[in-house]
Amino acid sequence: MSKWECTVCGWIYDPQVGDPSQGIQPGTPFEDLPDSWVCPECGAPKDMFEELG
Amino acid sequence: MHLVIVGGGVAGMTAAQRLRALDPAASVTVFDADPHPYYLRPGLIEVVAGLKHLSDITPHSREWYEEQGISYRTATQVTRVDVPSRLVQLDSGDTVAYDRLLLSTGADAFCPPVPGAERYGVFTLRSAENAERILGATEKSRTAVIVGGGWLGLEMARALAVRGLEASVVEREEWLLPGQLDREGAGVLSALLHEQGIHVYTAVAEVTLPEKGLLRVVKDSRAVTIRAELVVVAAGIRCRTDLALRAGTEARRGVVVDDWLATSISGIYAAGDVAEWRGHVYGIIPAARDQALAAAANMVEHGSLRYRGSTPLNTLKVAGVDLAIIGDAQPRGGRGQELRHIDPANGVYRKLVLDGHTRLLGAVLLGDRDGVRPLQALARSGASLGDRVQGLLAGEYTLP
Numbered sequence: 246m247s248k249w250e251c252t253v254c255g256w257i258y259d260p261q262v263g264d265p266s267q268g269i270q271p272g273t274p275f276e277d278l279p280d281s282w283v284c285p286e287c288g289a290p291k292d293m294f295e296e297l298g
Numbered sequence: 299m300h301l302v303i304v305g306g307g308v309a310g311m312t313a314a315q316r317l318r319a320l321d322p323a324a325s326v327t328v329f330d331a332d333p334h335p336y337y338l339r340p341g342l343i344e345v346v347a348g349l350k351h352l353s354d355i356t357p358h359s360r361e362w363y364e365e366q367g368i369s370y371r372t373a374t375q376v377t378r379v380d381v382p383s384r385l386v387q388l389d390s391g392d393t394v395a396y397d398r399l400l401l402s403t404g405a406d407a408f409c410p411p412v413p414g415a416e417r418y419g420v421f422t423l424r425s426a427e428n429a430e431r432i433l434g435a436t437e438k439s440r441t442a443v444i445v446g447g448g449w450l451g452l453e454m455a456r457a458l459a460v461r462g463l464e465a466s467v468v469e470r471e472e473w474l475l476p477g478q479l480d481r482e483g484a485g486v487l488s489a490l491l492h493e494q495g496i497h498v499y500t501a502v503a504e505v506t507l508p509e510k511g512l513l514r515v516v517k518d519s520r521a522v523t524i525r526a527e528l529v530v531v532a533a534g535i536r537c538r539t540d541l542a543l544r545a546g547t548e549a550r551r552g553v554v555v556d557d558w559l560a561t562s563i564s565g566i567y568a569a570g571d572v573a574e575w576r577g578h579v580y581g582i583i584p585a586a587r588d589q590a591l592a593a594a595a596n597m598v599e600h601g602s603l604r605y606r607g608s609t610p611l612n613t614l615k616v617a618g619v620d621l622a623i624i625g626d627a628q629p630r631g632g633r634g635q636e637l638r639h640i641d642p643a644n645g646v647y648r649k650l651v652l653d654g655h656t657r658l659l660g661a662v663l664l665g666d667r668d669g670v671r672p673l674q675a676l677a678r679s680g681a682s683l684g685d686r687v688q689g690l691l692a693g694e695y696t697l698p
Contacts, residue, residue: 253341253355262671265678266584266609281315285584287340288308290357 249275249294254287258294299324301597302386302396304376304541306330307339308583309570310402312590313597314368320598326368327394329386333373334426335360340583342429343450347457348436352426379545381563398565398597401542401553402590405535405571405581412445412531414507420445420529423454432530436461439527443467443513445505447474447498451532455496458528466497466524468515473500478623480630482640483662486647490619490665499524535581537572552579557604559593569593575605584608609678619645620667625660625677627651634659639691650691656683669695 246260258278263269266285269278275294283290301317303310306328317326330336334352341355363370375389385393407422409415421432436442442458444451447469455465469476473484474491488498504516513526537552548554548562552574559567559575569589571581580586585608595603609625627649628634634651641647647664650673658676663669672695676683683690 253338253344253350257667259671262675265675266588271675281319283587285587287338288312288357288583288587289338289341289355293357 246274248297250297251284251287251289252293252295253289254284256284256286257297299598300395300397301326301400302394302398303328303400303402304386305400305402305404305538305570305572306332306336306370306372307402307404307570307586309404309573309586309590309593310400311336312587313400313402313569313594314363314370315366316591316594317597318367320594322367324598328363328368328370329374329376329388330370330372331375332425332427335363335370335372337426339424342423342426343453343457345426345429346423346432346436346454347460348433349460352430376541379541379566381545381566384565396565398567400590400593400597401547401561401566401568401572402570402586403538403541403572405537407531408534408536409531410533412505412507412529414509415529415531418507418510418529420507420531422531423450424535432528435528436463439463441466441511441525442528442530443524443526444530444532446532446534447471447500448477448532448534449475451530452491454530454532455491456494458530459494459496463528464495464497464525466499466526467491468499468502468505468513468524470502471500474498475621475623476629478627478629479621479662480628480649482638483647483649483664486640486642486645486664487619487621489642490645497524535571535579537574537579539572542566542568542572550574555589557606558596558601559589559605560596560600567593567597575607578607580608582608609674619665620663620670621665622663622667622670623660624663624670624674625651625658627660627662637687637691639693646693648691648693650687652683652687656687657681658683666693669693 249258263271338355344350376386378387407424442463443466444454447467458465502515506514539549542553553568570586588608592603592605637650639648645665649662651660661673
């Protein structure tokens with residue numbers, strides 16, 4: 246599973262960690278995040294993230 | 299049901315979208331004084347650095363909000379709340395009825411008195427307009443001083459250094475990030491900033507602008523004059539409580555809300571930087587979001603979602619250095635046990651704060667990005683670390 250980086254603030258979504266602040270369980274791939282999910286640091290929506298190679 | 303939101307920052311926009319989802323039949327209206335459609339405020343620093351345009355940090359067009367069924371009116375100031383009639387009055391003179399009102403008016407930059415500022419001018423950063431003005435001023439300046447060594451001040455120093463300006467930071471307290479970082483960590487940070495060409499003056503007793511392009515500080519009873527063609531004040535925020543105060547809600551530092559984000563007036567809620575909950579004005583995005591989600595739920599059905607506070611997690615990049623403050627990092631000591639790993643050669647500082655049962659209360663990580671998520675998860679879980687403590691202190695995050 247890939248990590249994804251917020252293009253606005255640089256926060257990185259790590260699927261192994263998930264995002265407890267929005268109830269996202271560890272092991273959740275970025276693609277499976279709900280559309281309402283946003284960057285916990287700056288509020289950017291999913292489409293402002295880029296996949297890290 | 300008419301749901302009206304005053305203030306279209308992260309709290310207001312989060313609430314608008316949640317209200318839309320919770321009550322498809324209601325009308326949802328957002329008024330915002332800012333002429334630009336909602337942008338991601340933390341991204342303004344990248345605009346100042348000249349690395350991004352406003353459009354790069356604007357998630358949605360105006361049309362998108364209309365498509366979502368959110369009536370979004372920018373450049374519109376709400377001047378008054380008529381509580382008995384449940385109306386808001388706009389700067390145009392029009393009135394709009396509400397059944398539930400959310401005040402998410404945010405905060406202004408706090409600007410302490412700097413003698414000479416009224417004459418020579420200083421900048422603050424809060425809005426897109428501010429960012430564009432600072433960017434414009436960088437074209438004509440080679441030197442900059444940032445008054446305030448907190449998060450925003452250091453980010454600003456980095457941004458201006460990226461623009462090619464010689465940047466200095468002056469801080470009244472004895473070390474940088476006095477609200478989050480302790481003396482040892484700030485020492486490692488100052489050394490790293492120095493390597494990047496950013497000058498740091500701490501324990502500054504007095505700041506004045508004696509003439510154009512100069513800033514004078516008094517430190518240890520000695521005066522130092524610094525070249526400062528551009529002066530930015532980054533000294534924290536002040537809640538925009540005026541509308542709420544005129545409506546008659548209880549306000550101290552911010553608009554006082556209960557665990558349901560309700561103000562002292564029935565039908566009026568508050569969330570985000572303007573809100574004061576149990577004495578806290580968080581001023582951070584996760585809290586603004588958490589509060590907005592709870593406020594939205596309670597606006598639709600009062601009592602349905604209790605707000606229980608937010609865990610501060612702040613990550614900052616200064617001149618390429620990652621700094622994270624997790625939970626209660628005890629910048630000035632405290633009851634928790636403090637363990638430190640200091641490695642200035644590699645630019646790494648790690649501090650763990652533990653309770654008597656080796657549960658992680660907080661942490662400071664400098665130059666260590668890998669530890670942020672695992673330590674945040676451990677702080678949240680409240681699990682006893684037991685014999686993992688020394689390994690974590692050494693930066694070993696994977697479970698054996």
